[in-house]
Amino acid sequence: xxxxxxxxxxxxxxxxxxxxxxxxxxxxxxxxxxxxxxxxxxxxxxxxxxxxxxxxxxxxxxxxxxxxxxxxxxxxxxxxxxxxxxxxxxxxxxxxxxxxxxxxxxxxxxxxxxxxxxxxxxxxxxxxxxxxx
Amino acid sequence: xxxxxxxxxxxxxxxxxxxxxxxxxxxxxxxxxxxxxxxxxxxxxxxxxxxxxxxxxxxxxxxxxxxxxxxxxxxxxxxxxxxxxxxxxxxxxxxxxxxxxxxxxxxxxxxxxxxxxxxxxxxxxxxxxxxxx
DNA sequence: TTTCATGCAAACCATTTGCAAAGTC
DNA sequence: GACTTTGCAAATGGTTTGCATGAAA
Numbered sequence: 001x002x003x004x005x006x007x008x009x010x011x012x013x014x015x016x017x018x019x020x021x022x023x024x025x026x027x028x029x030x031x032x033x034x035x036x037x038x039x040x041x042x043x044x045x046x047x048x049x050x051x052x053x054x055x056x057x058x059x060x061x062x063x064x065x066x067x068x069x070x071x072x073x074x075x076x077x078x079x080x081x082x083x084x085x086x087x088x089x090x091x092x093x094x095x096x097x098x099x100x101x102x103x104x105x106x107x108x109x110x111x112x113x114x115x116x117x118x119x120x121x122x123x124x125x126x127x128x129x130x131x132x133x
Numbered sequence: 134x135x136x137x138x139x140x141x142x143x144x145x146x147x148x149x150x151x152x153x154x155x156x157x158x159x160x161x162x163x164x165x166x167x168x169x170x171x172x173x174x175x176x177x178x179x180x181x182x183x184x185x186x187x188x189x190x191x192x193x194x195x196x197x198x199x200x201x202x203x204x205x206x207x208x209x210x211x212x213x214x215x216x217x218x219x220x221x222x223x224x225x226x227x228x229x230x231x232x233x234x235x236x237x238x239x240x241x242x243x244x245x246x247x248x249x250x251x252x253x254x255x256x257x258x259x260x261x262x263x264x265x266x
Numbered sequence: 267t268t269t270c271a272t273g274c275a276a277a278c279c280a281t282t283t284g285c286a287a288a289g290t291c
Numbered sequence: 292g293a294c295t296t297t298g299c300a301a302a303t304g305g306t307t308t309g310c311a312t313g314a315a316a
Contacts, residue, residue: 015289016297034280048298053281055296073206073305074280088248099244103236108259111232115221117261124257126241128250148314149272167305181273186306188271206280207305 019045020055021064021079029096030068030076030089068125090130099126152178153188154197154212162229163201163209163222201258203227223263232259 023040024031031039037052056077060067066080071091078096086104088097104124112120156173157164164172170185189210193200199213204224211229219237221230237257245253 032280046298050282050299051297057281069202069206073202073208075206088245088250090250091252097248099248101240101244103240104257107234107236111234112221112259112261115230115232116264117221117223117259119224120259120261122257122259124237124255126245126250126253126255128245128253131249165305179273183274183307184272190306 016047016051017055017059019047020052021059024056024065024077024079027078029094030070030078030087031094032070032074032076034074036077068123071127086124086126088126088128090133091127092129092133095130095132149180149184150188150192152180153185154192157189157198157210157212160211162227163203163211163220164227165203165207165209167207169210201256204260219257219259221259221261223266224260225262225266228263228265 019040020036023036023043023045026039027035033049033053033056036056037047037049040047040052056065056067059065060077064079065077067075067077068087070076080098084105085098085100088099089095101124104122108122108124109120112118152173153169156169156176156178159172160168166182166186166189169189170180170182173180173185189198189200192198193210197212198210200208200210201220203209217238218231218233221232222228234257237255241255241257242253245251
């Protein structure tokens with residue numbers, strides 16, 4: 001069930017891509033390519049690690065996934081909603097909550113404009129320890 | 134105890150440490166360990182890459198440096214001011230401007246509290262293309 | 267002379283890439 | 292069949308570490 005795969009980003013229909021999307025759908029927080037790969041293995045799905053990396057990256061480029069770097073520097077992904085948002089991530093369990101911050105968006109734009117910067121993008125992540133820990 | 138290191142971050146007086154700090158002082162934007170190492174080489178300073186990594190890391194831990202990850206994932210450092218702030222980084226030349234954002238701080242705290250998160254920290258970086266490009 | 271700092275090279279680790287085999291259209 | 296996707300293994304590239312040596316206290 002390709003729960004999350006609009007028209008294929010590009011290229012042809014891929015079985016693996018769907019499997020990877022599904023695997024990621026099984027999580028509700030950010031996971032690294034390695035995590036996804038291991039989860040699939042455990043589920044008896046045979047996939048190459050390189051394929052997971054390639055696919056996750058492609059899906060991210062296609063806007064299907066939300067990507068961010070964990071505090072340790074690895075790239076982690078998660079299915080994302082369509083709207084722009086940021087994350088509140090638990091540094092113990094990885095649980096991530098999507099948060100909206102119109103104030104932050106405006107602030108970023110304003111600050112950038114003030115210094116003559118164009119093509120502005122911003123990275124905002126809030127880390128903390130969630131209530132379960 | 135002495136959470137905030139007095140004179141030398143730890144260990145004894147080091148010549149290299151001073152040299153590395155100087156090299157970093159020559160920049161006013163974020164640089165990677167490799168950048169610093171290369172700059173020193175070019176200046177006929179003989180230093181091991183590992184030492185640069187170790188020192189930069191130690192200085193960062195000691196609070197003398199401000200560290201952040203570039204968009205490509207490398208860790209970059211810069212001498213930092215004492216006050217909490219964020220950065221507006223040019224993705225073309227690396228130029229970084231320190232920006233203050235009380236609104237953002239408050240927003241982060243509020244959002245975290247709202248979801249029951251403790252020990253909150255946040256990562257906010259604004260990227261763009263500066264006026265020189 | 268005991269301890270910490272440094273260099274060098276090897277080790278690590280996440281990620282990428284080359285290329286031949288397998289899958290799609 | 293023509294072309295794309297996958298797997299595997301080898302190659303990268305940033306960063307860390309083990310160990311012997313040199314410099315401070």
